[in-house]
Amino acid sequence: MATTSEPTNGYTNPTSHTNGQGTAHELPVIIAGGGCVGLFLALLLAHSAIPIRIIVIELELPDPTSTRAMAHQPPTYPILARVPGLLPELVETGCLSSGLCFRTAAATGSKVIAGKAFDNNSGEAGMKGKGQLLLPQAKFQDVLMRRLEAFGDKAQVILQSRVVGFSESSTSVYVHVESRAGPEERLEAQYLIGADGARSSVRKMMGTASPGETLDAQLVATDLHGFDFAKYGFYDANFIIDPTDYGLIGRINRDGLWRVSYGVPAGLSEEEIKQGVDDKLRRMLPNDGVDEAGQKAYRVVRVAPYKAQQRCADTFWKGRVGIVGDAAHLTNPYAGLGLASGIADASSLSSVLTRILGSEASDADKLLASWSEARRQKYFSVVDKPSRMAYMRVKSDVGTPEKVDALLSHDPLVGALKKGMPMMPPSLETSVEELEGW
Template structure:
């Protein structure tokens, strides 16, 4: 039988005086976004305990998000030494390009080479599992964060008397339950977020018209002069070919689309046929044998979705729990990191009693982050998804793309379009 432990009466007794301790900030979800928020809060002046619940131990082999955008570098640099450590753990991309599919000559349409001197200007190539490892270790070193592996949130309700939420959590392995009174609950628990459902927020948007496959493999792309990131433009055999590691042999991501409705078995059965259309020389060596080794196949539905609110009654949403986007603009994890950064500032302002109106500030933060997603993440991501599915089968069609697509056209001219900021500044919000 499950046992329940209540952490509602969180007090300290000094002689005859009983002083309530500050209620904790509870973070549901220990992915990169939840861990980064935990790290920001534990390095802040807050006296509130930080508790992070994560159902499973981080998988160091996980490669889900594998390329991280330069606009996140100033955000990551809020933690001294973190960006340099992440770069040292992974590597920096030497360049990216847009190119035609192998069937149309694998021709480079536009490209950009990166100058990686100093802390680097190219994309950071770092598998998500390794990213999590770095953040988890740093949270542990700080000593202010209580990371509880094996725990997940199963229920949320307003705390009697106001001023927070009461959270029910369960330990999956043995069924233990805890009731935790928290000042704030932050849902960083992914696209299927239970916290979002408990909040009652709708998840508005759509599932895109193709299922995407993230396939990791070993193949010598550099032999064929591929860049570290290659956006393949083709109506049928579109996708992304990008380096994940600099090991020998290097691990690469080949992302591509398949029709909706295919089963995982059908997708796996079609892998080699798809790779024959996407890899140079159909992926074969000089003897006609497969020159690649498939390591991982991960199909998923591409989504463009945004929660109807990111804050209500002591509960906040960040990362994939708040919004989802397709991977072709590389803004999914980046926007979640920006969520965490701005929320840390807002929570510090509210909990240090400096906000002119804490509730108004949190609601303003929610609307600002929703607007930022729509303008800076959703639109570019939809354009990027449409771009890779363009027809560039002839020189005339290539020129049409260069004329109508500002980003590719500017890259061709050596003047890449500067991305808009992902950040939200708390001091500019109502209630600050």
């Protein structure tokens, strides 16, 4: 395959590209979606010893202001460490959370129920015991993009294009790509992987359903500048527990940007949500969000309503096409397992594809099918259940000391945190060597 492109700030903006005919071994792997999961999968494949090309197709230009997926959980650290030097670079680009807590709402005193501070400056090797990685999606993507660029012709990111269709043969998949710069083209690949988000076109074209449910409230991610959370004893991550004013208040970066996430009734329109932001923030923030002079002590820089969903695709793989990340499964944010599980998808799939492309798999079809089922079961056991529990937890009533004591006694995670012994979450990873067909 020959490609003609023009570099733009380290990324690729194609003007034309044509598909040459070659052996199956020479054909690339195409990834639809240039978010963190798709780029991480591409980077893992680029680092493999298999001489394959990786092409990432992404419609949107990277948004340097995006703060989506701002916090990354410690269980992802050993996965990210699979790429040499990546984890230290991500930590240097972002920062580590100094602590987390569960606390009551402002109306009931904003009292800490249970909390933990992290010693991020300890001399211990590795990242054990460290806090969350605070790194907005845009900066994460930028690191991954620039690392891919260093592979030259082995890895390519094509922007302002999208996958609009595919057809399969016994040895390859023909991927139909529509570019904003030109007509639709057809690329031949060994495999196509959809990492194209919750509204995944690849999943829909696979004919794969994504059963589950939309939760009973809309969530709103609001980014603020200027409010002095440290003055009121806030941790870097604060889960607010209240039947109405529940949510998450967390630091995004070193520059005073904070996320205040909360729930609103499911029937509200986006306009109604935006009109009600200040009223809601007065309920969420200490001192009604005002300073000593009675003036509003914050500036809203972003308001993003979204529906919280618990969904999982019927299968993550069909023929020569698969899905990972939000394209494959969705979960609410209160357990922090959305992007984390997508990173684990990418890690295991890269190992499976490397095994197959290196002609080492005993049965490629069985291996891909068993990978799909293993990741689905991992979602239900390690992602879905804890996420649903986390959602119900923040909506608990802790308005009296007796109700706080009840939460501590029946909720294992909060109770353990109170005792200084946080529960270790189950692994998000899949032992690929144990899969059928390996």
